[in-house]
Amino acid sequence: MYDVVVIGAGPGGTTVSRALAEMDLRVCMIDKDTFPRDKPCGGGFSRGIIDEFQYLKPRASEFLKGIARVGVLHSPNRKIVLEGRVDMAMTLRIDFDNVLFEEAVSVGAIAITGTRAKHVTFHNDGITVGLTGGGSVQGKVVIGADGVNSTVARETKLNQRWPSSSITACRVCEVPVSNHDIIERYTEDLKYHFFANLGGLPGYGWIFPKQETINVGLGIIATHARGLPEAFNSFVHYLKKRNLLPIESDLSRVRGALVPTSGPIIQTVKDRCILLGDSAGHVNPLTGGGIVYAMRAARHAAYVVSNAIEIDGFDAASLGKYQQLWKSDFGDDFRKQLLAQKIFTSPFTDLLFQIGSKDKVIQEIVSDSMAESSDGEIDVKNLAFRTLLVCLREALNLKVH
Numbered sequence: 070m071y072d073v074v075v076i077g078a079g080p081g082g083t084t085v086s087r088a089l090a091e092m093d094l095r096v097c098m099i100d101k102d103t104f105p106r107d108k109p110c111g112g113g114f115s116r117g118i119i120d121e122f123q124y125l126k127p128r129a130s131e132f133l134k135g136i137a138r139v140g141v142l143h144s145p146n147r148k149i150v151l152e153g154r155v156d157m158a159m160t161l162r163i164d165f166d167n168v169l170f171e172e173a174v175s176v177g178a179i180a181i182t183g184t185r186a187k188h189v190t191f192h193n194d195g196i197t198v199g200l201t202g203g204g205s206v207q208g209k210v211v212i213g214a215d216g217v218n219s220t221v222a223r224e225t226k227l228n229q230r231w232p233s234s235s236i237t238a239c240r241v242c243e244v245p246v247s248n249h250d251i252i253e254r255y256t257e258d259l260k261y262h263f264f265a266n267l268g269g270l271p272g273y274g275w276i277f278p279k280q281e282t283i284n285v286g287l288g289i290i291a292t293h294a295r296g297l298p299e300a301f302n303s304f305v306h307y308l309k310k311r312n313l314l315p316i317e318s319d320l321s322r323v324r325g326a327l328v329p330t331s332g333p334i335i336q337t338v339k340d341r342c343i344l345l346g347d348s349a350g351h352v353n354p355l356t357g358g359g360i361v362y363a364m365r366a367a368r369h370a371a372y373v374v375s376n377a378i379e380i381d382g383f384d385a386a387s388l389g390k391y392q393q394l395w396k397s398d399f400g401d402d403f404r405k406q407l408l409a410q411k412i413f414t415s416p417f418t419d420l421l422f423q424i425g426s427k428d429k430v431i432q433e434i435v436s437d438s439m440a441e442s443s444d445g446e447i448d449v450k451n452l453a454f455r456t457l458l459v460c461l462r463e464a465l466n467l468k469v470h
Contacts, residue, residue, distance in 0.1 A: 071097045072181075072378055074198050074208035076186045076221055079108070081213030081346030081363030083169035083178075084122070088371035090177040095376060097206055098170075098178050099198065101185040105167035109324040110243040112165070113137070113261065113277050114360045116158035119162055122364060124172055124268070130250040132164040137259035144422035145266040151426060153433045157261060159279045161243065165360075181206070186215065189224045189342075196341050210374055210383050214363070216325045219348030224400045228334045235331035237272060237357055238294035240301040242323040246315060251278045254313060254452070261311050262313065265422070267304055270294075271414040272306050273356075276313055283314065288328065288357055290414075297325075312369060328357045332403040338388040343370050351395070355406045355413065368396035371404040 072087050075082045078100035116136060119125045125132075137159055142151040154335045174180055181200070189211055190197045198206045213221025216235065222228040241338065246367065251259070255278040264274040272289035285308065287301045301323070308314040333350040345351060346363035373391040377383050412421065 070195060071095045071206065071208040073097070073210055073212060073374055074099065074196065075178075075212045075214060076100075076189075076198065076204050077213065077215035077219075077346070077348070078102075078104070078170055078173070078180065078182070079166060079214060079216065079346065079363065080169055080360050081262060081351075082212070082368045083166070083173040084364045084367035085212055085214065085345065085370045085374075086178040087124075087169075087173040087176055088368060089375060090173060092375050093177075094375065096173075096178040097181060098173060099181045099184060099186050099206065101183070102184040104170045104180075105163050105227070108162040108166060108328065109239065109326040110162045111241065111275055111277050111286055111358070112160045112243075112279070113157045113284075114160070114358060116156055118361050118364065119158070119246050126167070126314075128168050128172075128215070132160045132168050134159045134161055134164075134282070135259050137255075137261040137278065139256075139258045139260045141260050141262045142422070143262065143264045144268065147264070147417050149419070149422040149426050151422060152260075154258075155433070157277075159259070159277060159284075160280070161282070163265055186220050191225075198403050201446045209378060210343070210388075213342065213344045213348045214346045214367070216347045217329050219344065221342065222334070222344055222348050225339045225342050226351075227336055227339055227342075228348075231327075231329055231331075233291040235329060236291045237288040237328045237330045238291045238297050239286055239288040239326045239328060239357070240297055240323055241326060242320045243286065244283045244285055244314065244318045244320060246283050246318070247282065248281055250315060251281070251283065254278070257408055261393045264304070265413055265418055268300055270300065272318050273413075276308060283318075285314065285320070288330075290330070291327070324467055328352055328359070330357055333400070333406055337392050338385050340388075343374065343388055343391055345370050345395075354403060354410045365398055366395045369398065 072094040073096045075098045078098045082098060086096050086098045112402050119129055137157045138154060140153050140155050185201045185203055186198050188199045195207055196211045213219050215221055253316045259278045262276045267274050270289045270293045274287040277284040287304050289297055309316055329347055329350045329352050332354055337349045345366040347359055351359055351362040351366050370391050375390055377387050
């Protein structure tokens with residue numbers, strides 16, 4: 070029997086597996102894919118994550134595909150452009166996730182890959198994870214890091230199904246482009262772009278330049294995403310017309326993905342069970358970014374689970390410390406981001422861009438949140454206050470400092 074069974078070997082699953090294995094606990098990671106494997110994702114995150122998880126530093130050259138330094142935000146009517154200097158680290162998920170996977174295995178985590186976890190059964194003295202092919206794995210506790218369609222969340226009834234209004238449907242493609250061409254189009258600063266509410270639909274498009282690829286994506290709230298493939302094609306056509314993508318770009322590898330963007334689920338623990346990452350809704354509702362939150366939640370989960378094993382206490386009350394920790398760490402971010410999401414998908418978005426175009430501080434606040442350079446925490450109160458000041462300045466023709 071393992072001490073811990075982790076389902077899902079993405080950033081959250083591998084981070085918690087590594088931390089627990091380093092404590093000499095018996096850890097089993099299960100993932101439906103074999104590694105290295107790719108994941109449809111923008112591949113942008115706060116560069117601070119490399120300092121926060123020190124073991125990534127010596128291997129940064131294996132996954133870091135450039136630091137983009139300037140964010141460019143386009144209004145829904147595409148008439149107003151805001152810019153802000155905010156660093157964002159760029160990666161390819163096939164490289165980043167593989168480094169995390171290898172790190173977990175290197176300290177003793179056992180990996181079962183290419184096998185899907187079909188169901189989880191809970192007993193008085195442990196858990197059993199049934200696998201495709203008829204096998205099974207036993208453990209004292211299970212950690213569900215298995216994404217938006219989490220088997221663990223469904224089996225425990227912590228979250229049986231996301232409503233359409235709570236998820237964003239995405240189309241993503243990593244487009245091969247020469248480094249010379251990328252620098253010509255996006256400068257040495259690797260300017261990255263966000264496009265708000267394309268076609269009047271709630272969501273946004275993005276374009277992230279890297280060393281030898283350009284990541285193009287479009288995400289729309291699922292209730293409005295029926296025509297997503299056509300909308301994505303129109304977005305690509307627009308980017309080519311604006312010379313942000315080469316005419317001959319190869320988009321044959323476009324993939325779809327679902328991302329929870331309504332904030333975390335109410336409860337992320339149950340007897341002998343913890344959820345983290347996308348399965349728990351640990352995703353920035355404004356940008357759809359979840360790498361940093363998944364890894365931070367994983368660190369808290371490792372601490373709580375190791376204590377639970379030490380005292381042999383796996384009930385929801387004992388594991389509840391995990392929920393307290395992640396909420397204390399970054400729970401307040403989601404409330405602010407949800408408010409910002411409502412603001413940026415409202416009919417007044419163009420007006421807000423117009424106001425923002427008149428003030429550098431507003432541009433920095435918004436750019437900072439979109440780039441997740443401060444872990445995605447947007448200062449909504451300061452943004453609202455600053456917006457009012459700019460309106461007053463314009464009305465009275467005053468200068469705001």
